[in-house]
Amino acid sequence: MSRDLENANPTILNVSQLPSRRSKRPETRRGPDSKCDSIVYPEQHWSYGINSSSDEGEDYAEDPVDEQDIYDLISTISDPEHPHTLGQLSVVRLPDIHLSPSPAELSDPDSLITASIDLTPTINHCSLATVIGLAVRCRLEQTLPPNYRVDVRMKDGSHAQDDQVNKQLGDKERVAAALENDTLQRMVDKMLETCT
Amino acid sequence: MTTTTASPSIDDPPARAPTTTTTAQTTATLTRLPSFQPELYTRAWSSIPHPTLPLIATAHAKSVTVYSLATLSKHSALTGGHARSVRTVAWQPSRGGGGGSGGEQQQKSRGSGNQRLGLVTGSFDATAGLWSFDGDRDRPGGGLEREVRMGGGDTEEEDGGGEEDDKEWEFNLVLEGHENEVKSLAFSPGGQYLATSSRDKSVWIWEDVSAGGNGDDGEEEDEWETVAVLSEHDGDVKAVAWCPSHLSNARAASSRRHYSHDVLASASYDDTVRIWREDADGEWVCVAVLEGHGGTVWGLQWETKERSDDRFPRLMTFSADGSIRVWTLKVDEEAERLEAEEAAAREGNPFRTGFGGMPNTMRRSPREEWECTAVLPKVHTRDVYSASWSADTGLVASTGSDGIVAVYAEQEDGTEGDNSDNSSGAKSSTWKVLSTIPRAHGPYEINHITWCKRFDSGAERKGKEEMLVTTGDDGIVQPWQVQVQ
Numbered sequence A: 001m002s003r004d005l006e007n008a009n010p011t012i013l014n015v016s017q018l019p020s021r022r023s024k025r026p027e028t029r030r031g032p033d034s035k036c037d038s039i040v041y042p043e044q045h046w047s048y049g050i051n052s053s054s055d056e057g058e059d060y061a062e063d064p065v066d067e068q069d070i071y072d073l074i075s076t077i078s079d080p081e082h083p084h085t086l087g088q089l090s091v092v093r094l095p096d097i098h099l100s101p102s103p104a105e106l107s108d109p110d111s112l113i114t115a116s117i118d119l120t121p122t123i124n125h126c127s128l129a130t131v132i133g134l135a136v137r138c139r140l141e142q143t144l145p146p147n148y149r150v151d152v153r154m155k156d157g158s159h160a161q162d163d164q165v166n167k168q169l170g171d172k173e174r175v176a177a178a179l180e181n182d183t184l185q186r187m188v189d190k191m192l193e194t195c196t
Numbered sequence B: 001m002t003t004t005t006a007s008p009s010i011d012d013p014p015a016r017a018p019t020t021t022t023t024a025q026t027t028a029t030l031t032r033l034p035s036f037q038p039e040l041y042t043r044a045w046s047s048i049p050h051p052t053l054p055l056i057a058t059a060h061a062k063s064v065t066v067y068s069l070a071t072l073s074k075h076s077a078l079t080g081g082h083a084r085s086v087r088t089v090a091w092q093p094s095r096g097g098g099g100g101s102g103g104e105q106q107q108k109s110r111g112s113g114n115q116r117l118g119l120v121t122g123s124f125d126a127t128a129g130l131w132s133f134d135g136d137r138d139r140p141g142g143g144l145e146r147e148v149r150m151g152g153g154d155t156e157e158e159d160g161g162g163e164e165d166d167k168e169w170e171f172n173l174v175l176e177g178h179e180n181e182v183k184s185l186a187f188s189p190g191g192q193y194l195a196t197s198s199r200d201k202s203v204w205i206w207e208d209v210s211a212g213g214n215g216d217d218g219e220e221e222d223e224w225e226t227v228a229v230l231s232e233h234d235g236d237v238k239a240v241a242w243c244p245s246h247l248s249n250a251r252a253a254s255s256r257r258h259y260s261h262d263v264l265a266s267a268s269y270d271d272t273v274r275i276w277r278e279d280a281d282g283e284w285v286c287v288a289v290l291e292g293h294g295g296t297v298w299g300l301q302w303e304t305k306e307r308s309d310d311r312f313p314r315l316m317t318f319s320a321d322g323s324i325r326v327w328t329l330k331v332d333e334e335a336e337r338l339e340a341e342e343a344a345a346r347e348g349n350p351f352r353t354g355f356g357g358m359p360n361t362m363r364r365s366p367r368e369e370w371e372c373t374a375v376l377p378k379v380h381t382r383d384v385y386s387a388s389w390s391a392d393t394g395l396v397a398s399t400g401s402d403g404i405v406a407v408y409a410e411q412e413d414g415t416e417g418d419n420s421d422n423s424s425g426a427k428s429s430t431w432k433v434l435s436t437i438p439r440a441h442g443p444y445e446i447n448h449i450t451w452c453k454r455f456d457s458g459a460e461r462k463g464k465e466e467m468l469v470t471t472g473d474d475g476i477v478q479p480w481q482v483q484v485q
Helices: A049-053 A057-060 A066-076 A129-143 A162-170 A172-178 A182-192 B103-114 B144-150 B245-255 B333-349
Strands: A097-100 A115-121 A148-154 B028-032 B044-049 B055-060 B063-068 B072-079 B085-092 B118-123 B128-133 B169-175 B182-187 B192-200 B205-208 B224-230 B237-242 B263-268 B272-278 B283-293 B297-302 B316-318 B322-328 B369-375 B384-389 B397-398 B405-412 B429-437 B440-443 B447-453 B466-472 B477-484
Touching: A066 A097, A066 A115, A066 A129, A066 B263, A115 A129, A129 A148, A129 A172, A129 B405, A148 A162, A162 A172, A162 B072, A172 B333, A182 B237, B028 B405, B028 B429, B044 B085, B044 B466, B055 B085, B063 B118, B063 B447, B072 B169, B085 B224, B085 B477, B118 B182, B169 B333, B192 B237, B205 B263, B224 B283, B272 B297, B272 B316, B283 B369, B297 B384, B397 B447, B405 B477, B440 B466, B440 B477
Parallel strands: A115 A148, B044 B447, B182 B237, B237 B297, B384 B447
Antiparallel strands: A097 A115, B028 B477, B044 B055, B055 B063, B063 B072, B085 B118, B118 B128, B128 B169, B182 B192, B192 B205, B205 B224, B237 B263, B263 B272, B263 B297, B272 B283, B297 B316, B316 B322, B322 B369, B384 B397, B397 B405, B405 B429, B447 B466, B466 B477
16 A cells, blocks of 8 residues: 555554453453354354254353454454554454343344444544444454344544444445455455454 | 234244234234245345246345245246346336336236236346346247246146256346446336436436337347436435335326326435425426434335225335334325316416426425324334335235344224324324244344245135245245234
């Protein structure tokens, strides 16, 4: 990108400062501590209906997703203009991620869970806010089970055109169409390259 | 509000709601029927039943799959016409001669035996495509309808090759003009006009100017030209719908004589709905803006069941705000009486031909007043992507992001006339939830719901009995039997 950066001097957190399972910030999480890669990176097959009480279903119930898992999924997304991740730039913050209801409280794997993520763009007129939001929504929709509804918003007051950006990111049809746009798709793919 | 909740296992028939002692319809039982085969394994946007034939067309990815309602299996497919996803489809009304419209023309074309099957697709690639079905050209007697009806139920398909090569859809014409994704399209009742809407905030009206449209050989050239570009919306136009003509014709002729009978409604990302009519000068004008929804209006549908009080059809709209609203045209009785008098006066004066011939300052402003006369009981917790109003029963079914399917009935309060300021003359009524099915497509979002006639072997009254069909992100097109008690 040859043009000037929107924000030339963002604050960058060291990777070791970022919230993680082993950091001392348990108050920001709900649910039991557990590794739950089996939920976060599931098989693409989702049984529902009559199988909901099968053994498979019980496996799911053991390891509910929590906010830290969501954070881990999206904090590693690269910023579209800086060589840092959204976590390092504090665009994604653990306290701004909420699951409702908490997956730990649900027994039926088909019950809807709303994942609300408030993003804090590095500066308040960041024209790339929509692209960042798109990448976050895209990442979560690709990795979370289909009973999750992902609501990505700009944190109140953090962005000059909050309402417009929020409305676009909440519009399924526009998101679907955007991901068929080659330019946008390439940008999002590049941002997601750093996700593991 | 009595909300019926189905039993937790969605594959069991839902539990019946407790019966109340009020009027006729109190509960509905929805039973899952076998889904259409094969499943699509990718997000499917909508499934549109043919108005008369036992076919339903599902838009998914860059193509359309047409299923037979008789066999509940694939009939044919439309592929290769679009560079991006097909969002929407509409069946072309059987064509009358040239630019005719209205019920009269439809009857004429039916009489001539012209049954060319036509479909139009709207795509994220910013174009609309006109397709025709060529499968039966070689067979005598234009036996499309017969062939389709033979396809299942009483008679099993003889060769078993449900996808034989002669079942071909031909891509005839591409309609270009929109700058961004086409989101919705609809033919006017007579087929003369096609309305398309797009993320570019506009609605385009195209007119069928094909020559020799009455040919039986299906060789006529399709030709459409743009007659209007309506750009008053401030956001994506999510849906367009024409008022059904058999209802509006008579009343339009009597009470709205300075407009043509074609009435178009559009729903938008700007949270509003607009009503459009062609005025006496041939200009398409916005005659009303319906404000009330607190989010994107995902779509709308005109009332197709004839109203007992012979009023203008109402309009149902549904939104990202989770609500479904019903709007009624406010009829100004005094103005109507004056209009009728003026019209009578004009008829006696050959030099004054309608409002078009009057000085501008005298021309009545072409405004209509629409009021929201009902908000259906709240069921949905997220966007309502789709709702369907039955022409037979007047029942409404809705679905959306929360995966719930709900069925509602309108019940007259029997308090007719006690509402003196109700100038729309509408009987007071309330809507009641007859049934809700949670997680109708498991954990997936449901993008579309429609009432649809049953033709499958399980139907008691083929071609008459109604079912619901839902279309979801799971790529499943799911029919539901509906029993109302």
